[in-house]
């Protein structure tokens with residue numbers, strides 16, 4: 001693979017929820033994605049990546065658990081109801097968490113490492129012709145998620161990645177140039 005190929009994947013990758021919820025994702029593809037995530041840099045070999053792979057009934061059960069937690073804390077009823085079924089929108093839902101570090105700085109660095117791991121996954125997902133979207137866990141549902149996913153309670157959920165086969169042709173996106181200060 002050339003540098004041009006890698007660049008093409010980086011720039012053509014887009015997030016989408018237009019995923020075929022009924023088309024299964026082979027187990028070996030998920031394994032490849034997890035290895036790609038684990039290949040991201042991490043400081044002091046902390047290996048902070050934690051992942052729960054939700055498939056089949058685990059998705060609605062996860063949705064029910066998260067929705068119940070939201071209901072208990074008085075969240076908007078429309079959001080609560082939506083949460084009960086929303087994880088069924090993709091055949092695979094990856095709950096991605098980061099382990100706590102030995103210091104505040106290490107905990108912070110661990111999260112960066114896991115975020116880099118998610119991006120590795122997103123690039124490989126694109127290269128495989130698949131579709132994904134990285135979403136944020138609902139506020140106040142952290143303990144529910146960590147318990148459901150059998151993580152340690154000190155693990156921090158960095159993202160929830162919906163994964164599957166796209167139902168639409170990918171479109172290209174124009175992204176603004178980064179803010180850069182060139183110093184000499």
Ligand SMILES: Cc1cc2nc3c(=O)[nH]c(=O)nc-3n(C[C@H](O)[C@H](O)[C@H](O)COP(=O)(O)O)c2cc1C
Pocket residue numbers: 013014015016133134135136137158159173
């Ligand atoms: C940490 C993080 C959390 C995000 N949470 C959400 C989310 O909860 N819902 C959502 O629709 N998009 C969320 N996004 C944004 C999308 O995943 C996506 O990256 C964004 O829409 C930009 O689109 P692009 O990836 O096609 O450039 C999040 C992105 C990041 C990096």
